[in-house]
């Protein structure tokens with residue numbers, strides 16, 4: 636979540652409207668989380684590769700590990716993460732998480 640929020644903040648630096656909306660819902664077997672920002676968006680041809688390690692397309696380049704780590708962690712617990720983005724308009728990351736089983 637920290638990595639998603641930091642990316643959204645970076646993506647909104649040059650925007651006049653800066654908003655991050657976080658919503659969630661759940662059913663018996665899954666928790667759904669959505670992070671939406673009003674940032675620069677991600678061009679369609681880059682959306683597939685942003686989850687790969689060492690891919691950074693920022694002006695002031697990052698290391699490119701934030702999303703790769705987020706995906707690895709989510710998948711380690713049986714969940715999934717996906718992106719939907721409109722260039723210049725904003726980006727949403729959607730997470731499906733399995734509730735942890737408490738001993």
Ligand SMILES: Nc1ncnc2c1ncn2[C@@H]1O[C@H](COP(=O)(O)OP(=O)(O)OP(=O)(O)O)[C@@H](O)[C@H]1O
Nearest residue numbers: 642643646676685691692693697698699700701702
């Ligand atoms: N919310 C977002 N809005 C626009 N672009 C994004 C957003 N989130 C990720 N990206 C794009 O995906 C790329 C990969 O993100 P990732 O977090 O893996 O790396 P990074 O932020 O560049 O570096 P690091 O997180 O390691 O400091 C970013 O460089 C950026 O181009």
Ligand SMILES: [Mg+2]
Nearest residue numbers: 642697701702
């Ligand atoms: Mg990052």
